[in-house]
Amino acid sequence: MVAKVAKLYVSPGMDLFFSALYLSEFFCIYLLVVFLFRRHKPNHPRLPHGRTGWPLIGETLAFVSSGWNGRPEKFIAERMNRYSPKIFKTSLAGEKMAVFCGASGNKFLFSNENKLVVSWWPPTIQKITIGSNSTSVEGTKKMRGIIMEFLKPEALQKYVPVIACMARQHLTINWNTSNGQVKAFPLSRKLTFALACRLFMTVEDPKHVAKFEKQFELVTAGLLSVPVNVPGTAFNRAIKAANHIRHELSFIIEERRKQLLEKKQMETARDLLSHMLLAIDEGGQHLTELEIGDMILGVLLASHDTISSVITFTIYYLADHPKVYAQVLKEHLEIASSKQPEDSLSWEDIHKMNYSRNVINEVLRLAPPSQGAFKEAIKDFTYAGFDIPKGWKTFWSVYSTHKDPNCFPNPEKFDPSRFEGNGPKPFTFVPFGGGPRMCPGSELARLEILIFVHSLVTKFRWEKLIPDEKIVYSPSPMPVNGLPIRLSPRD
Numbered sequence: 001m002v003a004k005v006a007k008l009y010v011s012p013g014m015d016l017f018f019s020a021l022y023l024s025e026f027f028c029i030y031l032l033v034v035f036l037f038r039r040h041k042p043n044h045p046r047l048p049h050g051r052t053g054w055p056l057i058g059e060t061l062a063f064v065s066s067g068w069n070g071r072p073e074k075f076i077a078e079r080m081n082r083y084s085p086k087i088f089k090t091s092l093a094g095e096k097m098a099v100f101c102g103a104s105g106n107k108f109l110f111s112n113e114n115k116l117v118v119s120w121w122p123p124t125i126q127k128i129t130i131g132s133n134s135t136s137v138e139g140t141k142k143m144r145g146i147i148m149e150f151l152k153p154e155a156l157q158k159y160v161p162v163i164a165c166m167a168r169q170h171l172t173i174n175w176n177t178s179n180g181q182v183k184a185f186p187l188s189r190k191l192t193f194a195l196a197c198r199l200f201m202t203v204e205d206p207k208h209v210a211k212f213e214k215q216f217e218l219v220t221a222g223l224l225s226v227p228v229n230v231p232g233t234a235f236n237r238a239i240k241a242a243n244h245i246r247h248e249l250s251f252i253i254e255e256r257r258k259q260l261l262e263k264k265q266m267e268t269a270r271d272l273l274s275h276m277l278l279a280i281d282e283g284g285q286h287l288t289e290l291e292i293g294d295m296i297l298g299v300l301l302a303s304h305d306t307i308s309s310v311i312t313f314t315i316y317y318l319a320d321h322p323k324v325y326a327q328v329l330k331e332h333l334e335i336a337s338s339k340q341p342e343d344s345l346s347w348e349d350i351h352k353m354n355y356s357r358n359v360i361n362e363v364l365r366l367a368p369p370s371q372g373a374f375k376e377a378i379k380d381f382t383y384a385g386f387d388i389p390k391g392w393k394t395f396w397s398v399y400s401t402h403k404d405p406n407c408f409p410n411p412e413k414f415d416p417s418r419f420e421g422n423g424p425k426p427f428t429f430v431p432f433g434g435g436p437r438m439c440p441g442s443e444l445a446r447l448e449i450l451i452f453v454h455s456l457v458t459k460f461r462w463e464k465l466i467p468d469e470k471i472v473y474s475p476s477p478m479p480v481n482g483l484p485i486r487l488s489p490r491d
């Protein structure tokens, strides 16, 4: 308007100037409208793109069934392609969820633990695994502290002879069959469970261990089941089995408490149970029996199917890659030849197993026992231009990087040399997670696998009896027939 009136009184040479004035007036009016509109418009967060699927179940079926079909990476890869390689929205376990992808997504979640997000488990899993009220951040910190103390390198060194002895005995008793045929998965599971019972609570009686293991199978079967708690369902059986285990643990805890009071702890002081019973928090308080029961249940579960799955897939991949097997064998024969046959493996020997370590890393990349982990947003925040509201759940997945050709060229190829030199780029290889909640059992897991591989390759060669056995993920990967193999003694 000002520009129009002024134009009537000045020369035509000033046209350009008035056009500019015109435009700037329009711009100011536009800004005013935008400002007023924004003030009255409700504040809509810019959520990540994606689908929330069906009411209640969301996309849970698609997520779980991609694992049952042996391709858990499919769920993640399809959505990364469709929506964004950085983040997408879905709904799992009845919760709205943002799935963070790629190395940058992993880095963001790992480094914002307790600042923007905290660890979270679906209520179904919590109902089975937690009997006490120890889910607070403080409670979890306390638990981590005790487990980390128990699993620090100086402590791990002491377990080498124990693990080596149990692995040798296990091979002699269970893998020497009359027809040379065994199923690798159930046998590996038997060994790793016996090791967990021995290392965490010094339970060694095979009958006692077998009784526990039966209950654990029911618990793991229920973790991913439909949460219907009526008799006859897997969920109900899992809750009952977990309570049964807690009940059994309470006797073991009580017995140990007495031994510690009577100062008979010399033999048992090294196990996790004694660490827990002796631990005192800042307020001078001991852990309660329920808290200890939950922690023991937690670590037994965390190590139940995970380590055995890696051992199984190491056997699986070595059978398919004779050159890799030959190199692993060479490494272990060199170690064996440097000692007397009756000598146990030592901590120094473990450090000579560099090639085997790379092989295990490659197994962990291709067949990771844990698919990722959930967290909960504790405040509103923004990531990659999208808003994540407080209370939303988040998920990071090993598959957004482990199978990405930009992180691991030719990702389906089994190639342990990827881990030579500096290895993968940061935040791309994440089988144990990262940041403050990274798995505290990672080095114990590696130790058990390396020691078992040493005993196995120096004793046997093997071939698979089902060449293309189907793999299912439930939630850890396992061959549907348990990986039947034919062993022949290596002389």
Ligand code: HEM
Pocket (backbone or CB within 6 Å): 119, 140, 144, 147, 298, 299, 302, 303, 306, 307, 310, 368, 369, 370, 372, 373, 374, 431, 432, 433, 434, 436, 437, 438, 439, 440, 441, 442, 444, 445
């Ligand atoms: C190959 C074997 C294993 C794999 C692949 C594995 C993987 C993982 C992963 C991905 C997490 C979640 C990290 C996160 O929330 O960001 C985790 C947590 C955990 N793992 Fe493991 N784990 C293994 C073995 C073990 C063993 C042997 C133990 C027993 C000492 C153990 C104890 C735990 C515990 C207590 C947590 C919870 C940590 C916390 O919330 O602060 N894990 N593990």
